[in-house]
Amino acid sequence: SQQGEEDPQALSIQEGENATMNCSYKTSINNLQWYRQNSGRGLVHLILIRSNEREKHSGRLRVTLDTSKKSSSLLITASRAADTASYFCATDRGGSNYKLTFGKGTLLTVNP
Amino acid sequence: DTEVTQTPKHLVMGMTNKKSLKCEQHMGHRAMYWYKQKAKKPPELMFVYSYEKLSINESVPSRFSPECPNSSLLNLHLHALQPEDSALYLCASSQGLAVSSYNEQFFGPGTRLTVL
Numbered sequence: 001s002q003q004g005e006e007d008p009q010a011l012s013i014q015e016g017e018n019a020t021m022n023c024s025y026k027t028s029i030n031n032l033q034w035y036r037q038n039s040g041r042g043l044v045h046l047i048l049i050r051s052n053e054r055e056k057h058s059g060r061l062r063v064t065l066d067t068s069k070k071s072s073s074l075l076i077t078a079s080r081a082a083d084t085a086s087y088f089c090a091t092d093r094g095g096s097n098y099k100l101t102f103g104k105g106t107l108l109t110v111n112p
Numbered sequence: 113d114t115e116v117t118q119t120p121k122h123l124v125m126g127m128t129n130k131k132s133l134k135c136e137q138h139m140g141h142r143a144m145y146w147y148k149q150k151a152k153k154p155p156e157l158m159f160v161y162s163y164e165k166l167s168i169n170e171s172v173p174s175r176f177s178p179e180c181p182n183s184s185l186l187n188l189h190l191h192a193l194q195p196e197d198s199a200l201y202l203c204a205s206s207q208g209l210a211v212s213s214y215n216e217q218f219f220g221p222g223t224r225l226t227v228l
Contacts, residue, residue, distance in 0.1 A: 031215065033216065035219075040200065040222075040224070041221055041222065042116070042118075042202055042219035042220050042221045042222050043155065043202070043204075043217075043219040044219070045216045045217065045218070045219075048215075048216060088154055088155075092215060099157055099160070099168060100145075100157065100215070100217060101157070102154035102155050102156075103154060104153070104154055105154055
């Protein structure tokens with residue numbers, strides 16, 4: 001079963017607008033990461049937030065983590081057409097049996 | 113060099129063929145991964161190698177056989193595949209599997225596999 005569940009499944013916005021994607025998970029985690037995937041390509045790591053962090057920024061990206069609600073959000077500000085991609089959250093539980101589990105993803109379309 | 117390379121980019125094979133997918137990284141990473149991704153789905157973990165030893169096998173059918181000849185290379189040997197095995201196969205690497213370490217994974221572009 002999927003550890004992470006993103007919503008919305010698909011999001012279409014205009015260039016310049018902000019895009020917010022959410023991720024929920026079911027078990028305790030060590031880290032939560034966000035990845036981007038352009039169509040049919042490999043994934044690109046965007047940002048990692050540790051379980052003891054609540055917010056993190058990287059350029060136009062802002063990630064929040066609420067461990068009490070087992071949820072995270074990814075905000076992309078001032079979106080560009082080049083941001084069009086699928087976005088996945090991924091969680092790991094740490095420990096010796098390391099495994100990164102991906103959510104179902106949000107397909108973001110930024111219209112020029 | 114922060115790149116993970118995968119060859120071939122595309123592969124078409126019959127159900128009786130034997131083929132191999134290759135993955136290479138020169139970042140000194142000690143953990144390497146194989147994922148399978150179907151269209152419009154998230155990547156699913158198949159295998160994890162840590163320090164060239166198989167660490168995780170996610171109950172993958174034996175027609176998929178991983179191999180890690182050295183710390184930079186990871187192969188996936190394919191034999192007697194089924195049409196439902198058609199997918200994008202992604203390789204990734206990370207620094208290691210240590211608890212609480214920073215475990216960003218670097219992904220290759222993938223091999224698009226079609227089984228006829």
